[in-house]
Amino acid sequence: MKSNTISLEHGAGGEVMQALIGEIILKNFHNKSAGSIGLECLDDGSTVRLEGFNKGCELVMTTDSHVITPAFFPNTNIGRLAVSGTVNDLTVMGAKPLALTCAVIVPEGFPLKEFEEIIKTMDKTAAEVGVPIITGDTKTMEKTALDSIILNTAGLGITDSPVRDSGLQPGDKILVTGTIGDHGISLMAHREGFDFDTDLASDSAPLWKLIEPLLKLRTPEGEPVITAMKDPTRGGLANALNEMAEKSGAGILIEEDWIPFKPAVSAACEMLGLDPLEVANEGKAVIGVKPGFEDEVLSILRQHPYGRDAAVIGEVTPDKKEVVLRNRFGGMRFVDVPAGDPIPRVC
Amino acid sequence: MKSNTISLEHGAGGEVMQALIGEIILKNFHNKSAGSIGLECLDDGSTVRLEGFNKGCELVMTTDSHVITPAFFPNTNIGRLAVSGTVNDLTVMGAKPLALTCAVIVPEGFPLKEFEEIIKTMDKTAAEVGVPIITGDTKTMEKTALDSIILNTAGLGITDSPVRDSGLQPGDKILVTGTIGDHGISLMAHREGFDFDTDLASDSAPLWKLIEPLLKLRTPEGEPVITAMKDPTRGGLANALNEMAEKSGAGILIEEDWIPFKPAVSAACEMLGLDPLEVANEGKAVIGVKPGFEDEVLSILRQHPYGRDAAVIGEVTPDKKEVVLRNRFGGMRFVDVPAGDPIPRVC
Ligand SMILES: Nc1ncnc2c1ncn2[C@@H]1O[C@H](COP(=O)(O)OP(=O)(O)OP(=O)(O)O)[C@@H](O)[C@H]1O
Ligand SMILES: Nc1ncnc2c1ncn2[C@@H]1O[C@H](COP(=O)(O)OP(=O)(O)OP(=O)(O)O)[C@@H](O)[C@H]1O
Ligand SMILES: [Mg+2]
Ligand SMILES: [Mg+2]
Ligand SMILES: [Mg+2]
Ligand SMILES: [Mg+2]
Ligand SMILES: [Mg+2]
Ligand SMILES: [Mg+2]
Numbered sequence: 001m002k003s004n005t006i007s008l009e010h011g012a013g014g015e016v017m018q019a020l021i022g023e024i025i026l027k028n029f030h031n032k033s034a035g036s037i038g039l040e041c042l043d044d045g046s047t048v049r050l051e052g053f054n055k056g057c058e059l060v061m062t063t064d065s066h067v068i069t070p071a072f073f074p075n076t077n078i079g080r081l082a083v084s085g086t087v088n089d090l091t092v093m094g095a096k097p098l099a100l101t102c103a104v105i106v107p108e109g110f111p112l113k114e115f116e117e118i119i120k121t122m123d124k125t126a127a128e129v130g131v132p133i134i135t136g137d138t139k140t141m142e143k144t145a146l147d148s149i150i151l152n153t154a155g156l157g158i159t160d161s162p163v164r165d166s167g168l169q170p171g172d173k174i175l176v177t178g179t180i181g182d183h184g185i186s187l188m189a190h191r192e193g194f195d196f197d198t199d200l201a202s203d204s205a206p207l208w209k210l211i212e213p214l215l216k217l218r219t220p221e222g223e224p225v226i227t228a229m230k231d232p233t234r235g236g237l238a239n240a241l242n243e244m245a246e247k248s249g250a251g252i253l254i255e256e257d258w259i260p261f262k263p264a265v266s267a268a269c270e271m272l273g274l275d276p277l278e279v280a281n282e283g284k285a286v287i288g289v290k291p292g293f294e295d296e297v298l299s300i301l302r303q304h305p306y307g308r309d310a311a312v313i314g315e316v317t318p319d320k321k322e323v324v325l326r327n328r329f330g331g332m333r334f335v336d337v338p339a340g341d342p343i344p345r346v347c
Numbered sequence: 348m349k350s351n352t353i354s355l356e357h358g359a360g361g362e363v364m365q366a367l368i369g370e371i372i373l374k375n376f377h378n379k380s381a382g383s384i385g386l387e388c389l390d391d392g393s394t395v396r397l398e399g400f401n402k403g404c405e406l407v408m409t410t411d412s413h414v415i416t417p418a419f420f421p422n423t424n425i426g427r428l429a430v431s432g433t434v435n436d437l438t439v440m441g442a443k444p445l446a447l448t449c450a451v452i453v454p455e456g457f458p459l460k461e462f463e464e465i466i467k468t469m470d471k472t473a474a475e476v477g478v479p480i481i482t483g484d485t486k487t488m489e490k491t492a493l494d495s496i497i498l499n500t501a502g503l504g505i506t507d508s509p510v511r512d513s514g515l516q517p518g519d520k521i522l523v524t525g526t527i528g529d530h531g532i533s534l535m536a537h538r539e540g541f542d543f544d545t546d547l548a549s550d551s552a553p554l555w556k557l558i559e560p561l562l563k564l565r566t567p568e569g570e571p572v573i574t575a576m577k578d579p580t581r582g583g584l585a586n587a588l589n590e591m592a593e594k595s596g597a598g599i600l601i602e603e604d605w606i607p608f609k610p611a612v613s614a615a616c617e618m619l620g621l622d623p624l625e626v627a628n629e630g631k632a633v634i635g636v637k638p639g640f641e642d643e644v645l646s647i648l649r650q651h652p653y654g655r656d657a658a659v660i661g662e663v664t665p666d667k668k669e670v671v672l673r674n675r676f677g678g679m680r681f682v683d684v685p686a687g688d689p690i691p692r693v694c
Contacts, residue, residue, distance in 0.1 A: 006457040011487025021485065028466045031479040034446040039481050046481035048446050048503060053400050063448035063501055064484045099381040099395050101410035101501050110353040119375045132378040134386050134393035137411045138368065140358030141692065147492040154410055154448050154501030156395060345488065
């Protein structure tokens, strides 16, 4: 930890945040596990095992705060982001969402109409996956103390076979459920005032219904077809792939040309000088799939509106914990862990 | 809703907040229940019923954000407050805490030493009741956008007989587990710079171990001895008693002289012109007890350090949903629902 104070990168989902969590949070929390996956796994959520409950079944808990500004952005608002974010962390743990919480912190002077619009959007987003919002909290702050509305959603889910970040095996195929970079780039374009292209919109979406059918797939040997899963939020695809490779003790080789991008996103990236691999996605999952099953998985994903652009983007390699990108000419480069997402307050 | 924008009172735990929750949140959330106690009960938490789990057992979820300023105050800091607050909402639902989440939002420039101190305090407070902190989230904001650290903790608990706010029956005794007004008044005194009296300190404490033995008590007919329970946080004892009376469809008569106050708190209240019944407590519970069992309950409470000053303060009356305070001369006055806690950002 170089500095003595918090910097924006301490909350930006990359290497700097990981150091903070490793050096301050993991070291000081002594009791941090209630099931097979505890805080120390640093997965998208953790599990809770219940005495006397169906063997093999575990609950999953997760939480995310959302501080995105502006609270309204192309197509939707912070309410959709908050519900989707927590639904997706449960989903990529392999857990069916059972209930959400809704904690709101709002500055004085915030328009009640916008407040209501955000609440309505949360309701609609939760309805897409049928999850109830059962409890919440409302705090206010002086307008000089807080600039925009903040939401926190925690989620409870249930699973009979949790999916970890660390389950990748050499040979597994790496899939993404759709185009990469949409959320972060569209937000940046919106802030800069050139989001006239309707393709530049947040991908924010709750993925449970998209992913649910995959969780039941088994190999002839009875093993889950899905070996690992993560939602590439802050720090983007670059961070998600690195975390999965590192935790799995394997490498990942990605074919640059296979990554799906919206043309508007690629164009905006050039204009803004941003790497679409390092920015947040809010309606996508990265999935490890046992080799030979990728076509079946792809065809299931593509049947759902949120999976239309799903693609195989590479595979797991045996010898290294590194992520390598190969371009169409065969040139290779490492995909580094970003220090942090280059776009501040994107979620 | 008179104004078109959020005011500080919309988050102050009284009548104004209740209107916001009733008119905007309850009306717009369509799916808000996952068990026997849903959001519409507006209790300290809600329940989740699990298929195939022990009959009668339910999970409980709750969440609270903490925006208190300053983050460090006499005796402790926001970390103790956040863990205690969520443990206490589970506790007053009659639920054993199983797991907590830890979401932090921190402004750039916040000292890392203080950040670590807060995390250590969370760890220690959770250890008092043996609850693990299993998952979390860290976001940062510009120092111009947020003035102080914010914590959100969500909690998961389990119970085989949930305790509702609405369970009061005429004749039940009303108990408090200790002195009233400590948290709010000590915070205000600290802000005003006269917290030299060491008795002026926050009561922030996790109450599970104090309350746990009460939950097993049964009448000879097999009914729970504890009929209702609430932690008198924002809006203080005045708000908690009114909510319990209203939801139970009964009245409450309180004997002013029986309410335990620290002399330093009474003195500070006079100086600051504050009503100790309207300010937040962070380590207290209000308990409805079947008549005839109050002495047993008191003696159990007083064995625990957090229950030393426990007292019977009144009883439930049949005919009204109102809360009445009787002074030593027999004079009566209504205890109104406060518009909101008079001290801003106290939790
Ligand atoms: N303040 C905290 N306390 C405890 N654990 C934390 C805290 N912040 C992060 N973590 C843990 O660190 C890991 C990474 O957190 P992170 O928020 O990046 O995950 P995520 O929610 O999947 O990503 P995102 O927040 O970008 O959606 C998770 O396991 C999380 O539980
Ligand atoms: N933003 C929200 N969304 C959904 N429900 C909410 C929201 N804010 C409050 N509630 C609900 O309103 C009720 C009252 O909330 P409140 O926060 O006052 O309870 P509490 O946590 O017991 O008190 P405190 O926050 O002072 O500790 C609870 O049932 C809570 O679930
Ligand atoms: Mg995640
Ligand atoms: Mg997340
Ligand atoms: Mg609350
Ligand atoms: Mg409460
Ligand atoms: Mg509370
Ligand atoms: Mg997170």
